[in-house]
Amino acid sequence: xxxxxxxxxIQFSSLIAVLQxxxxxxxxxxxxxxxxPSIPPSVRAASKSVYKIISQGGQVDVILDxxxxxxxxxxxxxxxxxxxxxxxxxxxxxxxxAVKSCPLFAQMGGGSAFLLNEQTTLYTNLHNFxxxxxxxxxxxxxxxxxxxxxxxxxxxxxxxxTNADQEPIFDPTTDRAWLTLFNPDPRLYNGTKNSMxxxxxxxxxxxxxxxxxxxxxxxxxTARAKPKAGDTLYLIGFPDRTNDRNRVGAPDSDGKAMFVSxxxxxxxxxxxxxxQNHISPFWEMLFERHMIFADFDCGHGxxxxxxxxSRGEVVGIMMGMWEDRNQAPSARICGGLGPLDKEKxxxxxxxLSVIPGQ
Numbered sequence: 097x098x099x100x101x102x103x104x105x106i107q108f109s110s111l112i113a114v115l116q117x118x119x120x121x122x123x124x125x126x127x128x129x130x131x132x133p134s135i136p137p138s139v140r141a142a143s144k145s146v147y148k149i150i151s152q153g154g155q156v157d158v159i160l161d162x163x164x165x166x167x168x169x170x171x172x173x174x175x176x177x178x179x180x181x182x183x184x185x186x187x188x189x190x191x192x193x194a195v196k197s198c199p200l201f202a203q204m205g206g207g208s209a210f211l212l213n214e215q216t217t218l219y220t221n222l223h224n225f226x227x228x229x230x231x232x233x234x235x236x237x238x239x240x241x242x243x244x245x246x247x248x249x250x251x252x253x254x255x256x257x258t259n260a261d262q263e264p265i266f267d268p269t270t271d272r273a274w275l276t277l278f279n280p281d282p283r284l285y286n287g288t289k290n291s292m293x294x295x296x297x298x299x300x301x302x303x304x305x306x307x308x309x310x311x312x313x314x315x316x317x318t319a320r321a322k323p324k325a326g327d328t329l330y331l332i333g334f335p336d337r338t339n340d341r342n343r344v345g346a347p348d349s350d351g352k353a354m355f356v357s358x359x360x361x362x363x364x365x366x367x368x369x370x371x372q373n374h375i376s377p378f379w380e381m382l383f384e385r386h387m388i389f390a391d392f393d394c395g396h397g398x399x400x401x402x403x404x405x406s407r408g409e410v411v412g413i414m415m416g417m418w419e420d421r422n423q424a425p426s427a428r429i430c431g432g433l434g435p436l437d438k439e440k441x442x443x444x445x446x447x448l449s450v451i452p453g454q
Contacts, residue, residue, distance in 0.1 A: 125393050125427065126346025127335055127355035130260065135356050138408035139330045143354060145211040145316050146401060147265055148334040149220060151255040152186065152228045153205030159235070160198040162190055168198075185268060189254045199231050208333035208401030209257060209305075211315040212410060212436065218257075218266075218305040219436070220400035221415050222278060223292045225253065225303065229278075233285040241449060244280040251275045253305055260354040265311055277304030277438060279445045293416075295379045296448055299386055301415040302433050302441070316402060318436050319409035322388070323361040329390045331357045331414055331430060333401025341393070349395065359392025359430070371418040371429055386444060387431055388412035391420065394430035403432045410436060 128135060130143045160168055168187065175184040183200045190198035205227070209220035222229070229248060238244045253273045257266035266273070279300035284291050291297050323329060337351025349355050364380050367373070367389040375383070388403055394417050403412040412434025420427040 125344055126341040127338070127349040127357055127393060128347060130332075130354055130356055132356070134358065135330070136406050136408075138406065139332070139356060139404055142316055142402070142404050142408035142410075143260065143332050143356065145313050146332045146354065147209050147218075147257040147259055148262075148354070148397075149207055149209045149224065149255050149257045149400070151205040151207070151225050152201035152203075154201055154203030154227060156199045156227075156231055157183065157202040158200050160187065160190070160200065162194075162196055162198050186254060189252070189268060193252045197235065199228070199235070201227065206334070206336075206397055207399040208397065208414070210332075210400075210402045210410070211311055211313060212402075213315050213317070215310040215313070215315055216307040217315065218273070218307060218311075219402075219413060220303060220305070221413065222284070222301050222303050223289060223297075223415070224400050225255070226289055226292060228254070229275075230285045230287050233282075234287055238285075239282055241280040241282060244282055244285065248275055248278060248280065262352070265313075266307070272308035273305045274308075275303060276306040277302070277441070279441075279448075281445065281449055295375065295382065296451075298416060298431070299382065299433065299444060299448065302413055302436070304438075316404070316408070316410050319405055319407070319411045322435055323405060323411050325361055325363045325366070327361045328406055329359055329361050329388070329392060329411065330404050330406070331359070331390075331392050331394055331398060331401060332404065333394075333398040333414065335393075335395035336397040338395060346393075349397075351397070357393040357398075359390040361388065361390045362429075364389065367418075367429060367431070370420045370422050372421050373418065382444075386433060386440075388434045389429060389431045391427065391429055393428055395428075398430070403434065410434075412436065 130140050172187050186200050207224040209218050212219045233244055236247045238247045253275055254268055256268050259265050334354055335349040338348045341348045364384040398414050401414045402410045404410055412432035414432045416431045418429045420429050
């Protein structure tokens with residue numbers, strides 16, 4: 097081999113070594129199938145308790161007066177004739193719950209959810225159900241935490257859920273679920289999702305749904321300790337379809353299947369530096385205590401999915417994503433609320449309720 101070729105081979109080897117170091121120091125880009133060899137068996141087992149949810153979303157199309165039976169029957173007839181099964185299902189839910197007014201949503205929302213602690217306890221994001229819950233608060237003219245709590249606690253929630261094989265595990269036509277954990281702070285329910293993107297919204301983006309029937313799967317368990325910076329974490333969920341990860345040799349999401357993404361935990365200060373989100377020392381302290389940041393890949397549809405450690409234990413719930421502005425092209429930083437301790441969440445929300453300006 098000529099000296100010139102030897103020199104090129106050395107340069108190529110050096111480049112490969114640099115790339116390997118860069119990849120090992122940050123997230124593995126892309127979305128991996130649960131049966132990928134890189135996914136630990138415990139994480140693969142945990143994925144069986146994670147589900148795709150479909151919920152009401154977008155703006156309210158119309159609010160039906162359920163006491164006007166002729167109008168309701170006419171609306172149902174038109175929807176069935178048009179093949180609009182989504183809104184027809186919502187009317188059927190309102191009839192079953194015997195409510196006085198029935199807001200219909202033309203759009204569908206989507207996200208992820210998971211069983212935690214009990215076979216009848218499902219966790220997901222507040223923002224996955226934001227439009228419908230906000231509409232109930234506004235229509236009831238509930239303006240303080242007590243009235244919002246009375247309005248929403250035990251409120252019947254309409255949604256559908258499927259497992260990784262796209263089999264239904266929660267059918268809204270036969271199954272029931274009720275809202276049992278949420279932050280009732282009135283500043284959250286103003287009718288726009290902007291209220292979910294400030295500090296208060298980020299630290300409130302979780303709900304618990306109590307199911308009327310058990311799901312035949314072992315629930316996940318929470319980790320005893322919060323992960324440290326540099327720990328490997330896994331995000332499980334149903335990200336929307338992507339088509340750009342393959343440009344860097346990473347797998348894309350098909351928008352249907354369940355996927356796992358892999359990354360390293362980082363502290364809040366690192367998140368601030370990478371995302372260039374400037375927050376006050378007070379909020380930095382709260383985020384460090386109650387949030388999880390990592391450089392795994394994520395997308396719309398991951399919201400509400402569990403963030404787990406290598407043992408398959410839940411360390412947080414996915415709820416937000418930011419660009420890493422220190423990289424070109426920019427990579428994703430994903431964040432979640434954690435640890436998932438109901439007592440600590442209530443303490444946090446009570447403390448936030450007296451902080452003005454949020």
